[in-house]
Amino acid sequence: MNSIVRRSTAALALVVGVVAIIGCQPSKEEMESKLTNFIADYEAKVKPLEKEANVAYFEATISGKEEDYQRAGDLQVKLSKIYADKEAFAALKEIKESEAVEDELLKRQLEVLYNAYAGSQIEEEKLEKIIQAQTDLENRFSTFRATIDGKEFSDNQIEEILKTSTDNARLEAAWKASKAIGPTIVEQALELVKLRNEAARELGYDNHHAMSLTLDEQDPEEILALMDELDELTRDEFARAKKEIDARLAKRYGISEDELEPWHYQNRFFQEAPKIHDVDLDKYYKDEDIAALTDTYFDGVGLEIDDLLAKSDLYEKEGKYQHAYCTDIDRSGDVRVVCNIKPNYSWTNTTLHEFGHAVYDKYINMDLPYSLRSPAHTFTTEAVAMFFGRMAANAEWMAAMEVLPASEKAAIAEASFETLRLEQLVFSRWAQVVYRFEKAMYENPDQDLNKLWWDLVEKYQMIERPEGRDEPDWVTKIHIALYPAYYHNYLLGELLASQFYFTVAERKLDVEEATAEDVLGLSFANDETVGEFFRENVFAPGARYSWNEMIERATGEKLTAKYYAKQFVKGS
DSSP states (O other): OOOHHHHHHHHHHHHHHHHHHHSSSSSSSHHHHHHHHHHHHHHHHHHHHHHHHHHHHHHHHOOOOOOHHHHHHHHHHHHHHHOHHHHHHHHHHHHHHHOOOOOOHHHHHHHHHHHHHHHHHHHHHHHHHHHHHHHHHHHHHHHHEEEETTTEHHHHHHHHHHHHHHOOHHHHHHHEEEEEEEEOOOOOHHHHHHHHHHHHHHOSSSSHOOOOOOOOOOOHHHHHHHHHHHHHHHHHHHHHHHHHHHHHHHHHSOOOGGOOOOGGSSSSSSSSOOOOOSOOOOOHHSSSSHHHHEEEHHTTTOHHHHHHHHOOOOSSSSOOOOOOOEEESOOOOOOEEEEOOSSSHHHHHHHHHHHHHHHHHTTTTTTTGGGGSOOSSHHHHHHHHHHHGGGOHHHHHHHHTSOOOHHHHHHHHHHHHHHHHHHHHHHHHHHHHHHHHHHHHHTTSSSSHHHHHHHHHHHHOOOOOOTTTOOGGGGGGHHHHTTOOOTTHHHHHHHHHHHOOEEEEEHTTTSSSSHHHHHTOOOOTTHHHHHHHHHIIIIIISSOOHHHHHHHHHHHSSOOOHHHHHSSSSTT
């Protein structure tokens, strides 16, 4: 009898304990209500400040004024402090760890917001130092002008010299002048690298690079494996192309192939392909209004950009940021582009590219919650931009846009595609350098970075370092100094651009699987089904789905390299 009582008492205690535990578990309704309230408070603080900060940054890059950059930096500090709020992050963490949120839209917002806050949980003083250092460096880049024989040159002018001059001494002077910013900012850039690493370690990550990828919903090991696969995929093809490049350039400059130096490759970083094919795409654009051409094209595919052009700043001016970018000011339709347009092929590609970003932002479904009114991922918007930018080298597209006389289309079709193919191979190898350099630099910023840089250039781009050169050339690439752990997304974007290209082509051709030959002669000009595909399948969902889910929904497959290989690597 006593044993029965004891067992009954124990059983009762167990039941009571289980009930107590269950009673302590937060309910779905409680957690979803808490998250809904958090989001409302978050949006009330972030929306107006983010808009103000974005406008300030846009204005600073246009003016180049130190006080404008300071204001933009101050606003960025204020915005960052919202994400650095430890109490707010603790609330998000509690909601996330409860696993009680079931509503799919709320759950996705939770993922996005958690990652945004997680990367900012560092000391406020350190956060301000990082932002201030970034702002100062950005100002230095914007206002830097290369100097040759006492005369200042813009980046555009330096690139023009490297592309057009056959004077070896002038080429060397231009290339070295473009690198002169390196020694003046290297200490500041290294301090920033170490500050970022300190912040990452405080948050439990090995370094800033690993943290950035992880919080950006990318597995660092998977990205490395993908980069290794692409290296293997492109190495032999690039080696063959590099031999042809070297032979053509040596002849152009009247030197032997062994005498070729980095300044002979017609670009400061050899990130763009030299002009070696018998087609001069620049001549077809030299009399074009590139902004008007871009407007006509996007309108023809059902993606209107008149409103975007009206708010953008497209041409060179003193002190202005010398590169190009697109910014979504308010996630409510105010989207702007900054360019420095010249009537040539490169800037046609760039302008189409930037307005590819812009239409993505414009056509996101504005009924989505604020935190989901952005592209699915950084590289998915890059993919869209690349899809459109590539058109500038498409002979069929050029003829349809009346840039190229129809009578010349057949004559340049193959050479223009080979130009694009070479651009892809050259860029693919360059992106390997930047990705691997950044990864290694954040793993050990105290190593000999000057040597590391040229070791990687020699391995992946197959260009030898200038004899005796020991300068911080790596820091002259603006992305490494200011936009860390980003560059690999350009290459992922190229993979996805090819996947999009084949998907749209297969719909247009009404076939299950298009070949490289099938898509070679296609023009997507004046075809509103192109805009329809992107609006409905890529743009409208915003960040509603994780990037690979969006890609699978849009194309029928997760991200794969096979379409990039099919398009640009012979025999694939």
